[in-house]
Amino acid sequence: MGTYIFRLPDIGEGIAEAEIVAWHVQVGDLVEEDGRLADMMTDKATVEMESPVSGRVISVAGEVGDVVAIGSALVVIETEGEANADVEDAQSPAPVAVEVAAQPVPVPTLTPTPKPETARVEPVQESRAAVPQHAKVLASPAVRQRAKDLGIDLAEVRPSEEGRIRHADLDQFLAYNVQGGYRSAGVERGDEIIKVIGMRRRIAENMAASKRHIPHFSYVEECDVTALEAMREQFNANRGDKPKLTMLPLLITVFCRTLPQFPMLNARYDDEAGVVTRYGAVHLGMAAQTPAGLMVPVIRNAQSLNLWQLAQEIARLAQAAREGTAKSEELSGSTLTVTSLGPLGGVATTPVINRPEVAIIGPNRIVERPMFVKDGMGGERIEKRKLMNISISCDHRVVDGWDAASFIQAVKKLIESPVLLLAD
Template identity: 65%
Template sequence: MAKFTFNMPDIGEGIAEAEIVQWHKQVGDTVNEDEEFVDMMTDKATVPMESPVTGKILEIAGGEGDMVSIGSMLVVIEVEGEVPDDVTEESQAAAEAAPAPAPAPKAEPVEERIEVETSDASDADDALAADPDPAPQPEPRPAPEPSAQAKVLATPAVRKRAKELGVDLAQVKPAEDGRIRHGDLDQFLTYNAGYGAAAKPRADEEKKVIGMRRRIAENMAASKRNIPHFSYVEEVDVTDLEVLRAQLNSNRGEKPKLTILPLLITAICKTLPDFPMINARYDDEAGIVTRHGSVNMGMAAQTDAGLMVPVIRNAQAQNLWQLANEIARLAEAARTGTAKSEEMQGGTLTVTSLGPLGGVATTPVINRPEVAIIGPNRIIERPMYVTGADGVERIEKRKLMNISISCDHRVVDGWDAASFVQALKRLLETPALILVD
């Protein structure tokens, strides 16, 4: 018998540590060579670790949510006979390796760097009181027939929760893409209080905030703590834009169906050259604002793991159909957890939309270190006074959408934000100009 120590390897992202997301094996379990035994999360991606040997696990580095430094012990495995020399050398090299330095960013066209003097923002901590009287545990309910749940699209986590609650997923209304998520399940339980035992109060549940959810929490807290946000909202008449979109879709052939998002991104890219302070990143520590010439558009996408922001590179150089393809590809990669590390970083401006749940207005939180985020809201129809070509004012049914923008007030003034949105509004309300080079 021999003991083999598997040290946390440097996975090539210039990180100093990684977070334990999920153990697939525990102390006392047998792990086979090349079998995944734990998922580790960096700032950008979740990476499964595979065992180089077969044996019994004697020791693990910690629990889910704990951080493990690069080169430190991740797991100790008892193996039959001797550990191969190449495996031992590889693990020892990992222990001696220092975190790789972050790669220097590639030069981007027409960038302007501006030094900015700032003062430190104060921090504030909130405490939450615990409920001393937990709700009673619900009685167990029979799970629905597997055949009923197999007909719907849902992740394993959603299926497991539905099974525990005794909910038939076939009766739950899915999201627009046909996939059932936790929010859809919550909505079903809210509006079907008499379903099974759902009328009984749910028991309090404590869940450790780890993995992607913790990254989101840390990033959002840092953004609100460090950035003085302000928001501006304007109403846009998108009636003609929707007519143009319908015309383009009716003649698209084999091209992907256009949503409003490629049109909006194209309009934003055409507006930004006159407002370089919007397409920028702010280095707090160095006090430097970098105004970017190219537009790396972050696209907030909701996934079962939480909000992710894949990046459309050089969005200003892509046409509507290329943008539609890239939006669909990145959204699917984010939902399935297959997005690459480089596809999740380097954004210069973000667009976030709640789709059909968009509401009247939003005040989105800036994706730091960017300095602005744009939120299109739901399109609604309502009567408006419209002046025709004959100069006569009349009432017409029009399609309206509010555009929200949140900005970093250290970099963007209110006048600049309002002027940018007004310029964007003029372009969206005269959509033929979006297609003009």
């Protein structure tokens, strides 16, 4: 018998350590070559570690939530061959990044977008080739047992690689179908104790830091979006092969058109250095919900994009965030964030600022209500109008209430008279 020490390999430039976010083996388990050992999380990605040998696990590095240094022993495996305790890391196969989770940002309300959802994007599960019902399902015994325990028919799961179903495919199946009403057959839910680790811990830390350091204040105004919605419908009726517009690209255009008058809002505050940087370009953060937690992909130079370009970029970034393929630079560097619950609605929101930014804007649900409107002859009449509340939270250290209110009033003017967007 021999001993194989699997050391945590270098999984990214500048990475000195990684956090254990999931164990797939425990002491005494038999593991096959290429079998899953653990999921390790860095600031840039969650990486799946696979065993380079077959054997029995005789020790593991720690518990979920522990941090392991690069080069340290992660798993020790007893093998049939000769001892190889001094095997260098280079003999271990390169890990595969299965989800990007760079700089998750603490925003409590989201745009409706496990390993790893703004604009609506089809689930990643749908993009895979379906397994024909008559085809033989390829899966390891461990995957088959897990599927059996969960009550999942493997014929319904779409494989990610060469027709072979892996644990990650089961994760994707569960993530997609839980929203469609999937429940494990015959299983009743009991109490759960969930350790706060990985991205969820980073989100918790960032949110706590934002609330601890930033004195928030919020301002909410009601806007009549009837004319803006009519413009959106006209655009969509004549869009040709362009993507269908949601309300978000129109609102982003309104925000970008208004921000030059209020540079204190498109800014970042370094409170340690005592410096506020006001940005000319609008790098707009877009809060998005993903199975791994909240992410904020960034629309670069949003002020320079037209409606169709914004729609395409929103869809692309939302899908990348959900699939875990967003690059590190696409998840950092925002100067202002927009967060929306979309059709989930809400009368008003008080979103948490994406530190070190100084403001966050939250459009709310559109509702129809009767309103008094001028009839053009000095009188008024009652009409059914479409209304939306716009919320903004600001850092009161650098943004005054007058500034926030004035900005939203300027936004309201453009929303209610969208023809003014063409004035320049």
